Amino acid sequence: MSTVEEESDTVTVETVNSVTLTQDTEGNLILHCPQNEAEVDSEDSTEPPHKRLCLSEDDQSLDDSTPCISVVAVPISENDQSFEVTMTATTEVAEDEINEGTVTQIQILQNEQLDEISPVGNEEVSAVSQAWFTTKEDKDSLTNKGHKWKQGMWSKEEIDILMSNIERYLKARGIKDATEIIFEMSKDERKDFYRTIAWGLNRPLFAVYRRVLRMYDDRNHVGKYTPEEIEKLKELRVKHGNDWATIGAALGRSASSVKDRCRLMKDTCNTGKWTEKEEKRLAEVVHELTSTEPGDIVTQGVSWAAVAERVGTRSEKQCRSKWLNYLNWKQSGGTEWTKEDEINLILRIAELEVSDENDINWDLLAEGWSSVRSPQWLRSKWWTIKRQIANHKDVSFPVLIKGLKQLHENQKNNPGQQLLENKSGSGLPNTNPSSGVQHVQIRVARLEENTSNAPSPMAALQIPVQITHVSSTDSPAATVDSGTITLNSGTLQTFEILPSFHLQPTGTPGTYLLQTSSSQGLPVTLTTSPTMTLTAAAAPASPEQIIVHALSPEHLLNTSDNVTVQCHTPSVIIRTVAAEEISSSVTQAELTVDSDIQSAHLTDPPTLETNTFPDDIHQSKLSDQQSAYNEDEASKFSSRNSSELMDGVMVRTEEISDASLKQEEDTQSDLPSTYVTEDLGSPAIEEQVDQPTIDDETVLIVPSSHGFIQTTDDIDSESVLPLTTLTDPILQHHGDGSHIIGSSLGSPDSEDSKDVEDLVSCH
DNA sequence: CACTTTGGTAAGGGTAATTCTGGGAC
DNA sequence: GGTCCCAGAATTACCCTTACCAAAGT
Numbered sequence: 092m093s094t095v096e097e098e099s100d101t102v103t104v105e106t107v108n109s110v111t112l113t114q115d116t117e118g119n120l121i122l123h124c125p126q127n128e129a130e131v132d133s134e135d136s137t138e139p140p141h142k143r144l145c146l147s148e149d150d151q152s153l154d155d156s157t158p159c160i161s162v163v164a165v166p167i168s169e170n171d172q173s174f175e176v177t178m179t180a181t182t183e184v185a186e187d188e189i190n191e192g193t194v195t196q197i198q199i200l201q202n203e204q205l206d207e208i209s210p211v212g213n214e215e216v217s218a219v220s221q222a223w224f225t226t227k228e229d230k231d232s233l234t235n236k237g238h239k240w241k242q243g244m245w246s247k248e249e250i251d252i253l254m255s256n257i258e259r260y261l262k263a264r265g266i267k268d269a270t271e272i273i274f275e276m277s278k279d280e281r282k283d284f285y286r287t288i289a290w291g292l293n294r295p296l297f298a299v300y301r302r303v304l305r306m307y308d309d310r311n312h313v314g315k316y317t318p319e320e321i322e323k324l325k326e327l328r329v330k331h332g333n334d335w336a337t338i339g340a341a342l343g344r345s346a347s348s349v350k351d352r353c354r355l356m357k358d359t360c361n362t363g364k365w366t367e368k369e370e371k372r373l374a375e376v377v378h379e380l381t382s383t384e385p386g387d388i389v390t391q392g393v394s395w396a397a398v399a400e401r402v403g404t405r406s407e408k409q410c411r412s413k414w415l416n417y418l419n420w421k422q423s424g425g426t427e428w429t430k431e432d433e434i435n436l437i438l439r440i441a442e443l444e445v446s447d448e449n450d451i452n453w454d455l456l457a458e459g460w461s462s463v464r465s466p467q468w469l470r471s472k473w474w475t476i477k478r479q480i481a482n483h484k485d486v487s488f489p490v491l492i493k494g495l496k497q498l499h500e501n502q503k504n505n506p507g508q509q510l511l512e513n514k515s516g517s518g519l520p521n522t523n524p525s526s527g528v529q530h531v532q533i534r535v536a537r538l539e540e541n542t543s544n545a546p547s548p549m550a551a552l553q554i555p556v557q558i559t560h561v562s563s564t565d566s567p568a569a570t571v572d573s574g575t576i577t578l579n580s581g582t583l584q585t586f587e588i589l590p591s592f593h594l595q596p597t598g599t600p601g602t603y604l605l606q607t608s609s610s611q612g613l614p615v616t617l618t619t620s621p622t623m624t625l626t627a628a629a630a631p632a633s634p635e636q637i638i639v640h641a642l643s644p645e646h647l648l649n650t651s652d653n654v655t656v657q658c659h660t661p662s663v664i665i666r667t668v669a670a671e672e673i674s675s676s677v678t679q680a681e682l683t684v685d686s687d688i689q690s691a692h693l694t695d696p697p698t699l700e701t702n703t704f705p706d707d708i709h710q711s712k713l714s715d716q717q718s719a720y721n722e723d724e725a726s727k728f729s730s731r732n733s734s735e736l737m738d739g740v741m742v743r744t745e746e747i748s749d750a751s752l753k754q755e756e757d758t759q760s761d762l763p764s765t766y767v768t769e770d771l772g773s774p775a776i777e778e779q780v781d782q783p784t785i786d787d788e789t790v791l792i793v794p795s796s797h798g799f800i801q802t803t804d805d806i807d808s809e810s811v812l813p814l815t816t817l818t819d820p821i822l823q824h825h826g827d828g829s830h831i832i833g834s835s836l837g838s839p840d841s842e843d844s845k846d847v848e849d850l851v852s853c854h
Numbered sequence: 855c856a857c858t859t860t861g862g863t864a865a866g867g868g869t870a871a872t873t874c875t876g877g878g879a880c
Numbered sequence: 881g882g883t884c885c886c887a888g889a890a891t892t893a894c895c896c897t898t899a900c901c902a903a904a905g906t
Contacts (some may be wrong), residue, residue: 138891244869285861297898298863305895315872315893333864350864355892363890364875396866407866428886467868474870475887533884859905869898874890880883 168413240293243301243449253299256288270307303746311345316352320344328353355408369402370418376401377419377427388423390415390454390465416471428462433476434499440473441492448488448766 198713200254241249257269266272271283289299316324320342327338327349335346342349361369374385376398383389395407401412436456445451453466463469480494 242897295897299859301896312894335864345865347895351893351895354866365890394866408868408892409890411867471869472857739888857906861892861901861902861903863899865897865899867895869893869895870890870893871893872890876900877886 124324241449242293245294249294251301252291254287256290256292257303260284260287269303273303273307305345305347310339310343311348313348314342321352321356323351325356326353351396357399357406358403360406360409365405369404371404373413374418374422375396377410377414386423388465390457390467415465417464420468425463425464425741426462428464428472432460432462433472437476437492437495437499441496446488551610561643669706705738714749 120504142176212729245253261269261272272284275718276284285296285303286302288303292299294302324338324342325343331337332348333340335350338344339346339349344352365373370648377383377389377393378385378387381389381393392412395411397412398414399407405413439456440451442449445454452468457463457466457469460469463472476495477491479498480491516540
């Protein structure tokens with residue numbers, strides 16, 4: 092458990108302008124809070140101007156709460172940039188900690204929002220994911236205790252976590268292939284495997300188990316059944332009955348697959364259009380079995396197997412589909428679905444203000460809507476609407492909603508326009524849901540592996556890789572430069588440092604989605620290379636997503652190229668930085684880690700052996716001068732863009748390669764100049780241009796692929812938990828026939844698009 | 855020996871995506 | 881009359897929860 096100062100888990104420290112995080116040799120995080128505005132000394136200073144806040148995960152006395160520090164920064168006065176910082180800290184140690192990592196998360200937030208920032212690690216989570224509950228009683232018991240867990244389809248984030256856990260489990264035990272554990276080991280041998288890999292997932296253990304089985308079973312996802320297979324399946328069914336495992340083995344399919352296929356096959360099944368007689372029969376059976384009358388709306392509680400049995404000529408799936416998508420609606424006197432209904436649906440969903448599509452209550456939404464055939468039908472309708480957005484899979488739900496609203500607005504104005512296009516980002520609200528509140532959030536993930544297996548104990552600090560300044564409404568903007576964010580008191584803004592970002596190819600060649608684990612980002616488009624500039628977003632303009640269009644995608648593969656991102660949404664600057672730079676990226680909440688960095692993975696770059704940026708470089712960015720400069724720099728971008736773009740926004744992303752980092756070891760003072768993009772006509776960063784600061788500045792700072800900071804020299808990059816870029820083996824192993832887990836960590840040799848994705852991944 | 859925990863199977867409701875089909879426009 | 885396009889219907893591979901069971905552990 093963490094200790095904040097003394098016993099208290101909440102402490103208010105003096106007014107500070109910045110805090111520095113370091114990590115000691117024990118792996119503890121130390122928060123240094125300067126007492127005053129005085130320039131922060133470099134680390135070897137004899138002055139002790141720092142408050143120390145040590146996080147120690149080895150204190151087990153306080154159970155398994157999340158190692159989470161909440162730092163509340165309160166502006167002292169309007170003109171005073173200093174902050175009162177209050178930190179609360181808790182620590183979560185995963186149950187069954189053996190060889191498992193802990194995650195330390197630090198949040199720094201404006202106190203107005205404190206109650207909205209809950210610890211990322213949820214104590215309840217482990218209770219759920221560690222329980223193999225199979226009975227209703229178990230479930231009720233957990234529910235009564237206030238536990239909640241996720242159901243439904245697994246999100247990408249969940250799969251990433253799962254795979255990361257598996258990866259680490261394998262690594263800790265020196266096992267190469269998860270299938271060895273899943274399919275070959277005895278219960279005893281794989282003891283605790285599922286519990287261990289379920290860590291961090293808010294799912295019942297059984298759900299994890301099932302998911303893992305499916306993912307790694309290469310007899311799953313085989314694809315469409317051939318007529319020959321169908322024939323053979325029929326024979327095997329006669330021979331083995333419902334012994335799906337045996338039938339599956341004989342067919343080279345999973346038991347689940349053959350079971351499902353058999354459900355679709357009934358000798359008496361008709362296909363194609365339903366006859367009136369069949370429809371009549373279906374209606375009769377449904378009403379009979381549900382004790383309802385014709386005209387009643389029946390969408391749930393129907394045993395379709397029983398219905399199909401009685402209908403006789405159709406399978407349960409056919410019956411269900413026919414009833415829910417047509418017959419019930421027709422019988423109950425439903426009206427036709429119109430374009431207005433479609434817009435209405437989007438608006439109503441938007442009104443729900445849910446952050447996740449899974450949170451939509453379709454029953455409620457469908458209630459009393461005469462043109463809605465059933466909640467299930469409405470959901471499928473939503474699905475078709477969603478696909479009007481080309482990259483709907485890549486955008487967050489709120490962004491999708493915004494995009495659809497905009498799309499329909501556009502269509503209203505320009506009938507015939509089908510695809511959403513937002514070049515200017517003008518449709519992007521300048522505020523986020525938390526607008527009106529200054530909110531600074533910093534999350535640091537620390538992963539520790541203990542280890543009997545590893546040659547040396549490892550205490551890795553995974554440095555935050557992204558800062559998002561989401562909104563700033565009517566107050567002075569945060570002033571920003573490439574290396575420093577200055578929080579002006581009174582501003583309304585959100586910063587979030589996230590563990591990783593990831594450029595993911597979209598369906599459109601050369602188009603990437605810049606993803607973070609919390610779906611934050613901004614729409615940008617890559618337009619030039621080798622210094623790549625992202626200039627526009629052909630995507631729902633929103634702070635939540637970044638779309639990267641790489642005109643020269645190959646440059647994304649070349650880590651020696653700097654990446655500059657220009658974003659045409661309100662006041663956005665994005666850059667990738669080396670891990671060390673992050674420590675100089677925040678003025679009010681500065682992170683400094685005394686450690687070496689090492690390339691995380693992927694491109695097999697040379698490893699950096701030493702800290703490339705001395706602390707004085709960091710600290711110099713904390714000066715008021717620098718802050719002023721930051722404002723200027725931000726203004727430059729903005730003003731430049733405003734000449735070309737509606738919103739006057741620029742985002743720059745810089746990816747610092749190993750090569751450039753190496754170089755910068757020797758020429759650190761040159762670093763800022765690498766942020767400048769020629770084609771933007773921006774002066775070098777050192778040049779100060781006196782221009783007004785714009786509002787609504789958003790800053791994303793993301794690391795290069797060397798974004799891990801560690802506290803020991805020999806940390807293995809792969810032992811750091813990657814949060815967003817591992818690849819679902821479902822999508823992987825059928826391509827290459829292997830069971831490679833997280834092959835994104837693999838060889839850079841491959842040339843397929845998957846590897847393109849991997850190569851541009853940054854953690 | 856009773857009870858609990860753990861690991862597993864089968865049934866069936868459901869989703870997401872593709873394929874098919876019919877009608878309208880040209 | 882032919883062809884193309886598109887929306888809706890139908891289909892289906894795959895996913896998920898639940899119920900239930902059995903072996904192992906306590």
